[in-house]
Amino acid sequence: MHLTTHNPESTFQLGLALGKKLSPPAFVALSGPLGAGKTLLAKGIAEGVGYPAGEVHSPTFTLMNMYPADQGRKRMYHFDFYRLDSPKDFDGLGLDEFFYDPGAIVLVEWPEKAGSLIPHNALWIHLDFGKSEQERIVRIEGDSA
Ligand SMILES: Nc1ncnc2c1ncn2[C@@H]1O[C@H](COP(=O)(O)OP(=O)(O)OP(=O)(O)O)[C@@H](O)[C@H]1O
Numbered sequence: 001m002h003l004t005t006h007n008p009e010s011t012f013q014l015g016l017a018l019g020k021k022l023s024p025p026a027f028v029a030l031s032g033p034l035g036a037g038k039t040l041l042a043k044g045i046a047e048g049v050g051y052p053a054g055e056v057h058s059p060t061f062t063l064m065n066m067y068p069a070d071q072g073r074k075r076m077y078h079f080d081f082y083r084l085d086s087p088k089d090f091d092g093l094g095l096d097e098f099f100y101d102p103g104a105i106v107l108v109e110w111p112e113k114a115g116s117l118i119p120h121n122a123l124w125i126h127l128d129f130g131k132s133e134q135e136r137i138v139r140i141e142g143d144s145a
């Protein structure tokens, strides 16, 4: 599925709608170049899951932020692999514990860096720049059970 958003708010709203529909186990791979809108989309998804977007920040330095289930909300992990480069960087991280957590919603920015570690049933959302400054092309593929 292909769609275009014309401003940051619509990308956020798209995430919000998706987040409301997700239930564990769910894996969402958010790909696209720097500044494409991966984190903004993740914030929308988080808000849809029940975590206020204002409390959601990309884990660029920590690799992962965990949102523990409480108040009826689903557990959520938000990863950002921007700073990892070689497959070796992934050795020993124990990602499977999180990636295959049956009770969690998993969001991953820069998923291609993790290569084959990304589960096969992931929902892939590719973001790209459009013709104008505020335009983004969003391509959604795959299925997260
Ligand atoms: N239609 C749009 N959708 C999403 N973001 C947009 C759009 N138009 C402009 N923007 C701007 O693009 C930027 C997207 O930033 P964001 O941090 O979400 O990108 P990112 O893909 O996570 O980048 P990074 O790879 O650095 O983590 C924001 O400043 C946002 O306001």
Ligand SMILES: [Mg+2]
Residues within 6 Å of the ligand: 038, 039, 040, 058, 080, 109
């Ligand atoms: Mg980001």
